[in-house]
Amino acid sequence: xxxxxxxxxxxxxxxxxxxxxxxxxxxxxxxxxxxxxxxxxxxxxxxxxxxxxxxxxxxxxxxxxxxxxxxxxxxxxxxxxxxxxxxxxxxxxxxxxxxxxxxxxxxxxxxxxxxxxxxxxxxxxxxxxxxxxxxxxxxxxxxxxxxxxxxxxxxxxxxxxxxxxxxxxxxxxxxxxxxxxxxxxx
Amino acid sequence: xxxxxxxxxxxxxxxxxxxxxxxxxxxxxxxxxxxxxxxxxxxxxxxxxxxxxxxxxxxxxxxxxxxxxxxxxxxxxxxxxxxxxxxxxxxxxxxxxxxxxxxxxxxxxxxxxxxxxxxxxxxxxxxxxxxxxxxxxxxxxxxxxxxxxxxxxxxxxxxxxxxxxxxxxxxxxxxxxxxxxxxxxxxxxxxxxxxxxxxxxxxxxxxxxxxxxxxxxxxxxxxxxxxxxxxxxxxxxxxxxxxxxxxxxxxxxxxxxxxxxxxxxxxxxxxxxxxxxxxxxxxxxxxxxxxxxxxxxxxxxxxxxxxxxxxxxxxxxx
Numbered sequence: 357x358x359x360x361x362x363x364x365x366x367x368x369x370x371x372x373x374x375x376x377x378x379x380x381x382x383x384x385x386x387x388x389x390x391x392x393x394x395x396x397x398x399x400x401x402x403x404x405x406x407x408x409x410x411x412x413x414x415x416x417x418x419x420x421x422x423x424x425x426x427x428x429x430x431x432x433x434x435x436x437x438x439x440x441x442x443x444x445x446x447x448x449x450x451x452x453x454x455x456x457x458x459x460x461x462x463x464x465x466x467x468x469x470x471x472x473x474x475x476x477x478x479x480x481x482x483x484x485x486x487x488x489x490x491x492x493x494x495x496x497x498x499x500x501x502x503x504x505x506x507x508x509x510x511x512x513x514x515x516x517x518x519x520x521x522x523x524x525x526x527x528x529x530x531x532x533x534x535x536x537x538x539x540x541x542x
Numbered sequence: 543x544x545x546x547x548x549x550x551x552x553x554x555x556x557x558x559x560x561x562x563x564x565x566x567x568x569x570x571x572x573x574x575x576x577x578x579x580x581x582x583x584x585x586x587x588x589x590x591x592x593x594x595x596x597x598x599x600x601x602x603x604x605x606x607x608x609x610x611x612x613x614x615x616x617x618x619x620x621x622x623x624x625x626x627x628x629x630x631x632x633x634x635x636x637x638x639x640x641x642x643x644x645x646x647x648x649x650x651x652x653x654x655x656x657x658x659x660x661x662x663x664x665x666x667x668x669x670x671x672x673x674x675x676x677x678x679x680x681x682x683x684x685x686x687x688x689x690x691x692x693x694x695x696x697x698x699x700x701x702x703x704x705x706x707x708x709x710x711x712x713x714x715x716x717x718x719x720x721x722x723x724x725x726x727x728x729x730x731x732x733x734x735x736x737x738x739x740x741x742x743x744x745x746x747x748x749x750x751x752x753x754x755x756x757x758x759x760x761x762x763x764x765x766x767x768x769x770x771x772x773x774x775x776x777x778x779x780x781x782x783x784x785x786x787x788x789x790x791x792x793x794x795x796x797x798x799x800x801x802x803x804x805x806x807x808x809x810x811x812x813x814x815x816x817x818x819x820x821x822x823x824x825x826x827x828x829x830x831x832x833x834x835x836x837x838x839x840x841x842x843x844x845x846x847x848x849x850x851x852x853x854x855x856x857x858x859x860x
Contacts, residue, residue: 375582378574382577536556
C-alpha cells in the first residue's frame with residue numbers, strides 16, 4: 357500500500373488539472389504496468405509502444421474518470437484491452453492461449469518450464485519460467501504480482517469468471533513453485 | 543486485497559527479486575510531457591468550450607421566450623381570426639332577408655306571437671323577416687311615422703272612426719311597411735320576451751292615457767305594432783289610441799276623401815302600394831259589384847299599369 361493520496365484521488369486531481377498528481381500516479385504504477393506488458397508482449401519495443409498508448413489513453417480519459425472501481429483495476433483493464441488489440445492485429449497465435457481451451461492442453465503446446473530453465477542457469481530462471489507459462493496463466497500471475505489484484509479483480513480485468521481466474525492462477529503458481537524447488541535443489 | 547490462499551510469500555519474494563525492469567527514461571519523459579500538455583492545453587479548450595457554451599447558451603437562453611412569444615402570437619392571431627369569422631356571418635346573414643323594418647321590429651317581434659296572427663301574414667317575406675330583421679338598420683323616418691301613427695291617439699276614437707283610420711292607415715302605408723300594420727296590437731300582444739315586455743307598457747300607457755306624449759312613443763314605437771298585418775287592420779288598430787298629432791294627420795285623408803265624394807279608390811290610387819294585388823283586385827271586384835264600372839275600370843287600368851305581369855282573374859281579364 358502507498359501512503360498519501362489514494363490512486364483515485366490522484367487521478368481525480370489530475371482530471372481537475374493537477375499535472376503533479378499525474379506524476380505521482382505515474383511513478384507508482386509505471387514499473388508494474390511496464391513489466392506486465394513486457395512479460396505479456398514478449399517484445400520490449402512492442403511493450404514500450406503499448407505502454408505509451410495505455411498512459412495516453414489514461415490522459416485522454418482524465419476528464420471522464422469516475423472512481424467506480426479500484427484505480428489499478430481500471431489501469432490494468434486498459435492495458436489488457438490494448439494488449440488484446442495488439443494481439444488481434446499482429447499475432448493471432450498469441451490469442452490461442454487466451455481461449456477457453458483446457459489449460460493443460462494449452463500448457464502442453466508451450467515449452468515446459470523446466471526445459472526453459474535448463475537453458476538459463478542464473479536468477480532469471482524464474483522469469484524464464486514465467487515466460488514459459490501459457491498467456492492466460494501468465495497474465496493471471498502478473499496481474500496478481502504487479503497489479504496487486506485479487507481474484508475478482510483479475511477476473512474483471514481479463515473478462516472471465518472468478519473460478520476461471522483462480523484456476524489459471526493456481527496452475528501458474530504450481531508450475532512456478534515447482535521451478536523454484538528445482539532451482540533450490542540445483 | 544489479494545486472496546491469502548492464492549499468494550505464496552516465497553514466490554512473491556522471488557518474483558520481486560527477479561523482475562526489476564522499468565520503462566526507459568525517455569519513455570517516461572514522453573508520457574509525462576504528454577500529460578502536462580494535456581493539462582496545459584485544457585484552459586485553451588476550456589476557453590473554446592466556454593465560447594461554444596456561449597453560442598449554445600444563446601439558443602438555449604432564447605428558446606423558451608421565443609417559443610412563448612410565438613405561441614402567444616399564434617394564439618392571438620387565431621383568436622382574432624375566429625372572432626372575425628364569427629362577426630362576419632352576423633353581418634352578412636341579415637342582408638338577404640333584410641326588410642325595411644324599423645328598429646322597433648327588432649325589439650317587437652314577439653317570438654310567442656299567436657299562430658293565428660302569423661297565418662294572416664300577407665307575404666312570406668314577413669315571416670322570414672321576423673328573426674332576421676333584428677339587426678336591420680332603421681327604416682326611413684317616413685316609414686316609422688307611418689308605422690307608429692295609429693298607436694298614439696290623443697283620445698280613444700269611436701269604433702267607426704277607428705275603422706276608417708285603419709283603412710286609411712292601410713292605404714297610407716308604403717308596401718314595405720305593409721307587414722308592420724298586421725301585427726297584433728300592443729295591448730293584445732303577449733309580452734313574450736324582454737323587449738316586448740319593455741315596449742308593451744309604453745303602448746298600453748299610450749292607449750289608456752289621455753294626451754299621451756306622442757313624441758315619447760313615436761321614436762320608439764311599440765314593438766307589437768311594427769309587424770302589423772294589413773289583412774287585419776281594424777284589429778291592429780283597435781287597442782291603440784292615436785296621439786292628437788297623429789289623429790290630425792289621419793283626419794286629413796279622410797276629409798279629402800269626403801271632398802272627393804267618398805271615393806276610397808281615389809285614396810287607394812294615391813297610395814296603391816299600400817295594398818297587395820289581391821286586396822286591390824278585391825277592391826275592383828267590390829266596385830264592380832256596386833255597379834261602379836267606371837271606377838272599377840280605372841282601378842283595373844291602374845292595376846295593370848302597376849302590375850303588368852300579374853295574371854288577372856278571368857272575371858277581370860276580359
